[in-house]
Amino acid sequence: MESNEIRIIYGKDAAAMTTKLIESIPLEDMIGDRSTQVVIKPNLVVPAKPESGATTHMGIISALIEYLQDHGFGNITIAEGSWVGSNTEDAFRLNGYYKIRDKYGVKLVDTKKDRFRKLTYDGLTMEVSETMLNAGFFINLPVLKGHCQTLMTCCLKNMKGCLSDRSKRDFHRWGLMQPIAALNMLVKPSLHIIDSISGDLDFEEGGNPVETDRMMIGTDPVLLDAYGASLMGFSPEEVEYIPIAESYGRGSMDIESAKITELNKPEAGSIRPTGAVSRLASHTAPDMACSACYASLIHALKRLEENGGMRKLGNMKIACGQGWKGKTMEIGSGVCCSGAKHSVKGCPPSAADILAMLERL
Template structure:
């Protein structure tokens, strides 16, 4: 029977120690092991300084984990991540580490810190597609997955299995979104098997993976079984695990069910700590509306929209919105990702990205911006040139 612990967090390390002890998290750990800690440091630079709590793995949790590992006798400890990169917007793993405070912590503690994008990738086959996975993640003796306990607008939750997507090259992440992100998250988790998962629930966030609507939970969830940890985490968020597609697929591949049956929960009871988190949102339209703009609409992209294009479109609309705050336009529509189809009454349609162009070849007179991933400058200049306010 899989064991998962839930512990209320208090600073100092004893909460994390108890969470790990309750689930026997170090049972397979050897003091000479090459330990890799994979946090969730999805994105970061100065533009994202207000999107830290509930979005990025907390420094205190990582620092306490390193202390416990060293107490165990481990010296070869590395923190590794592959954050969203975008040279045009100055986004890199380094900027994300800095924003999260992990760069400073690693220097202070003398811990190895690596950017997967700057290290080697190894190609592996996932259902007939060659994807690039960080060599460090494949070669670690003991992989500790430390995601945030949070929601996701495409996959409902972003927990342990989803966090492993951060070991991929940016090109391979686009493959995931093109051929079915939930399926490929499950397939990747079958190749990368963390020996320990610690869900950082000091804070959580609605409408993740990046949002400012956070709340304080002060929880830690730990388990040696990746599926069991995510099932408990999803249940705490109030999102039934059997409705989370990548959990369903991964469980099926393991000959299991994404259910609390067969999981022993130690520590706090789920019923005592569960909340109702929100994941579904019309996020693109919300950006437009937040600037009081009228006459522009944008359907919510589906799971085909990769993180690179998601970040680009998000930032383009925010810059455009600041410049045209309160303006009215003549029935303009913006489409991005494979799923949205323009409304027939839209006077002018913008198709952002190759996915949207491929899905809507019949739209006459559309402003087409090619890119995989999209260029911030190309999208912004297209809007400036063609989206003329009344």
């Protein structure tokens, strides 16, 4: 897979979607040597279920291990460390990681209890997990979701789980942005498989999941994060650690030149907004909307709200979904709503494009 590639798959079955993504590369050729130590790093920031919008879906882990073992890779480790104040083992227990360890005979490491190596990049010294540093092939499994301090979190920020708690505290003292970029010059996963099935609207610890039903795979974390930012209605420059990581040479933010391939198309399904998402949903008129399309609209509305632009919508609702095909309306999102007076193309459109349309109203 080339560094400027992103492959996307839509659906609800995390295991089946993962298998299709890694078979499309194919992963066995990327790793090569069957004796390679493969380290898998999910996002277990807190002890919470994936459905909350905080953590990686378990189907991704099991599908990945089954694929690796079926193709002769026997040296597999799952490693992660929750944020300061949370116990990683609680997160392992809640999500069934001990059962996965015993079922497949893989290693499971709480990086909080790991040995650490002190490494420095751009004047910042941090303690990085030996397990992560010794990986022969490192697979990052972040969740694309909102973040209260950095706006969003995906590939680059998920690397914080490789640090000691002491270094995690230092990162907050240093302002997060530059340290996140610097960390990614010290720990460099070979592959990123993004869980964008139900990532949280605005907080890394979950509570307001946005049904998105999408996963992505790629090798450039800067490109993937830049793309993820656009899906959430941000420009890559707004998420400060992304351009810093690009300036360090970790990757490219150039989404325009990226080769983006969809392995399938999203399908219409029932939308069940909960929590804060329901409030934003009151400004929408979904009719047979695909989850990824509707999620883009929700993220765009969230950005519009943050920018103080909700008042201009008044009582208007934004149409979204296949049920609007061939109809006329005031505002619509996605090619199904091309009959709208104000519309944005895309199937599905990005939140950044929807936001730009809404801001022009």
